[in-house]
Amino acid sequence: MRIALVVPPWGPDDIRAKDTRGISGCWPTPGLQYIAAVLRDAGHEILFLEGFFYNNEEMLKKTVDFGAEALGVYVISLLWDKAKPFIEEVKESIPSIFTFIGGHGATAMPEILMESTVALDAIVIGEGEITSAELIDAVESGVDLKEVRGLLIRDEGGLHRTPPREMIDNLDELPFPAVDLCEMERYYPSFEQVSTVPAMQMLASRGCTGSCLYCYKMYGSRIRLRDPVLVVDEIEYYINNYGTREIKFWDEHFTSDHDHVYGICDEILSRGLKIRWWVSCRADSVDRPILMAMKNAGCWCINYGVESGVQKHLDTLMKFETLDQIRSTVQLTHSVGIKTHTTYIFGIPGETFEDGLKTIELAKELGSFTVEFFPITPFPGTPLYKGVLNGLFGTMSEKLADQGMLLDRPCFVPFTMTAEEIMELRRLAYIKYFFRPKFLLYRVMNIMSPFQVRAMWNGAKSLLQMVGEQVSALWEKSLHQ
Numbered sequence: 001m002r003i004a005l006v007v008p009p010w011g012p013d014d015i016r017a018k019d020t021r022g023i024s025g026c027w028p029t030p031g032l033q034y035i036a037a038v039l040r041d042a043g044h045e046i047l048f049l050e051g052f053f054y055n056n057e058e059m060l061k062k063t064v065d066f067g068a069e070a071l072g073v074y075v076i077s078l079l080w081d082k083a084k085p086f087i088e089e090v091k092e093s094i095p096s097i098f099t100f101i102g103g104h105g106a107t108a109m110p111e112i113l114m115e116s117t118v119a120l121d122a123i124v125i126g127e128g129e130i131t132s133a134e135l136i137d138a139v140e141s142g143v144d145l146k147e148v149r150g151l152l153i154r155d156e157g158g159l160h161r162t163p164p165r166e167m168i169d170n171l172d173e174l175p176f177p178a179v180d181l182c183e184m185e186r187y188y189p190s191f192e193q194v195s196t197v198p199a200m201q202m203l204a205s206r207g208c209t210g211s212c213l214y215c216y217k218m219y220g221s222r223i224r225l226r227d228p229v230l231v232v233d234e235i236e237y238y239i240n241n242y243g244t245r246e247i248k249f250w251d252e253h254f255t256s257d258h259d260h261v262y263g264i265c266d267e268i269l270s271r272g273l274k275i276r277w278w279v280s281c282r283a284d285s286v287d288r289p290i291l292m293a294m295k296n297a298g299c300w301c302i303n304y305g306v307e308s309g310v311q312k313h314l315d316t317l318m319k320f321e322t323l324d325q326i327r328s329t330v331q332l333t334h335s336v337g338i339k340t341h342t343t344y345i346f347g348i349p350g351e352t353f354e355d356g357l358k359t360i361e362l363a364k365e366l367g368s369f370t371v372e373f374f375p376i377t378p379f380p381g382t383p384l385y386k387g388v389l390n391g392l393f394g395t396m397s398e399k400l401a402d403q404g405m406l407l408d409r410p411c412f413v414p415f416t417m418t419a420e421e422i423m424e425l426r427r428l429a430y431i432k433y434f435f436r437p438k439f440l441l442y443r444v445m446n447i448m449s450p451f452q453v454r455a456m457w458n459g460a461k462s463l464l465q466m467v468g469e470q471v472s473a474l475w476e477k478s479l480h481q
Helices: 018-023 030-041 056-066 077-093 104-108 110-115 129-141 228-242 258-270 288-296 311-316 323-335 353-366 383-389 419-434 437-445 450-480
Strands: 002-007 045-050 070-074 098-102 122-124 151-155 158-161 199-202 246-249 276-280 299-307 339-346 370-375 394-396 412-414
Touching: 002 030, 002 056, 018 450, 030 045, 030 070, 030 129, 045 056, 056 077, 070 077, 070 129, 077 098, 077 104, 098 104, 098 129, 104 110, 104 122, 110 122, 110 151, 110 158, 122 129, 199 228, 228 258, 258 288, 288 299, 288 323, 299 323, 299 353, 323 339, 323 353, 339 353, 339 419, 353 419, 370 419, 383 394, 419 437, 419 450
Parallel strands: 002 045, 002 070, 070 098, 098 122, 199 246, 246 276, 276 299, 299 339, 339 370
Antiparallel strands: 122 151, 151 158, 394 412
């Protein structure tokens, strides 16, 4: 069967605020790459289209010219307004085509999306590899789709959910992502996310045991690990075939199992691979031995989700970490020679503007190599989203296109703050963090590649834009006083 797998048309304007569009990039979608690999192994012919590179008309023409018999589209809530018209245009051009979607947005609110267009035939709920393969086999052979687990389908004028699909226990059964089907030479990372290029992304595990208020766990609460040998086989494949110099691991909790991490580190060292890598983990899940092993194997940066400088807000978010733990872990990480990337949230339920200023002070105290500051966003399916729907926490935009963390406007505003205050905190955070002579010297003295020179240049332009926005906002405020 000829199957087009598509990321809908999008660009920096759809996901980024004006002041950070200059540092944005585009990574491939790992879930869709895995599905492409599984479907190809099943004997299907695959067209992989990235909407960052094409407009609607170009993608429609490529899909039609390919002779697609099925169309699978990756959907997050933020880009549904882009995906929906594309699906409808493809269906109009090829009435016989079978259309299905999957991804975080599709899994979190399948009925809402299915009811919004008659052009959609099925939604894959949860992990998509096995479900997509069985779905396509059923379509091709004429088997009733009710026999396939993990779907939302149409049935006698209504909607029908088939029994849920179990999580994939053995991730080692999956093939490597089909990166060769993607236009890899056209992708590039956001400037704050890697130290050098070429860079590739990977998953060494799936799942997270955390219970954070704002997080939607597509891969569930149970962490499943890939064999360290296969993880490093994949790294070596990227080095040999794409000249890769750095790996960004997207695992939600990379250091959940220390034996697994030691296995990856030992395998990298035993093969003599020269590769930099970046991971994300909790502040309460590392110690000096594991950090030293990671450093020796090439880990140069760890992302810690700090979120707030006020303990009661960490408790509201159900982080189950303390500020003292965070301070100690960041200091420990720096002491072994690994840099940190820390992230922070404004607009937490119950947070005030003054609390936000304390978060900025904590960020400065921790002194990470890179930082990001976000307005909190109630993504569909999260406890935060469900609470807001029940009248708790604050107010939220009903537009799916507003559900982004990097936009010019906050999607959610707590009862204790205004939207203007949230955006002012974000601007102040970047300005106060980066416009420090000691920090600027630190960044200049730690440039690791020409890529980081460009990163600093683009970051400087974004900062100057933020300064202009802050001056303008203060001027407007003074006029209204």
